[in-house]
Amino acid sequence: MKYKVEVAIKEDEIAKRVKEIADEITKMYENQSLLLVGLLRGSAMFLADIARKIDYNKVDLTIDFMDVSSYGNSMESSREVRILKDLEEDVNGRHILIIEDIVDTGRTLSEVKKILLTRNPETLRICTLLDKPERREVEIDVDYIGFKIPDFFVVGYGIDYAQKHRTLPFVGKVVEIK
Ligand code: IMP
Ligand code: MG
Numbered sequence: 001m002k003y004k005v006e007v008a009i010k011e012d013e014i015a016k017r018v019k020e021i022a023d024e025i026t027k028m029y030e031n032q033s034l035l036l037v038g039l040l041r042g043s044a045m046f047l048a049d050i051a052r053k054i055d056y057n058k059v060d061l062t063i064d065f066m067d068v069s070s071y072g073n074s075m076e077s078s079r080e081v082r083i084l085k086d087l088e089e090d091v092n093g094r095h096i097l098i099i100e101d102i103v104d105t106g107r108t109l110s111e112v113k114k115i116l117l118t119r120n121p122e123t124l125r126i127c128t129l130l131d132k133p134e135r136r137e138v139e140i141d142v143d144y145i146g147f148k149i150p151d152f153f154v155v156g157y158g159i160d161y162a163q164k165h166r167t168l169p170f171v172g173k174v175v176e177i178k
Helices: 011-028 044-053 107-117
Strands: 003-009 032-040 059-068 083-085 095-103 123-131 144-148 171-176
Touching: 011 044, 011 123, 011 144, 032 044, 032 107, 044 059, 044 095, 059 107, 095 107, 107 123
Parallel strands: 032 059, 032 095, 095 123, 123 144
Antiparallel strands: 003 171, 059 083
16 A cells, blocks of 8 residues: 555644643642553553653652554454563552553453453553544543544554554654555
8 A cells, every 4th residue: 555644643732732641640640659551562652751741759650561462564453452561560559550552442452451450450540642432342431532533544653554653753644645
């Protein structure tokens, strides 16, 4: 497929929204410890930016990463979730905030949530950069949403198409060229 990438969400819009969400997270977890759980690899940029905007004088922050299987090299959603890399940190008794790039069908997060809940966290919340509500197949409560977007394929700011475009500083829309 021949395609081009058009800017959908600009760098400064992302930065502004990241700061707003980080402020909410700071308020929610003030004087507490919080473990941010990033889902590799898509959430890496978002986690790095949001973590540095959470007030370090108010929240005692730890980060960790988990990798689960989701999309292959196609634009189709896979149906099954496997742990490719598990957390290093203990979840038991801790406040956990999952950081995700996109909630699409909701299957990945609902599975990850199930897995982490079996480890008895004190609280478990979800934060996603992007949400595609039209595509939802399973119900999932998302506590923090960066941007709601329609059903189009995006890349950039951590998000890939066949492992490409993750390092773009903006979120772009993939547009097919005929
Ligand atoms: P879900 O299980 O269908 O919610 O899938 C969520 C995952 O699919 C996200 O973490 C992304 O890795 C991937 N995904 C969904 N939409 C897109 C997209 O537009 N571009 C790239 N990856 C996507
Ligand atoms: Mg993903």
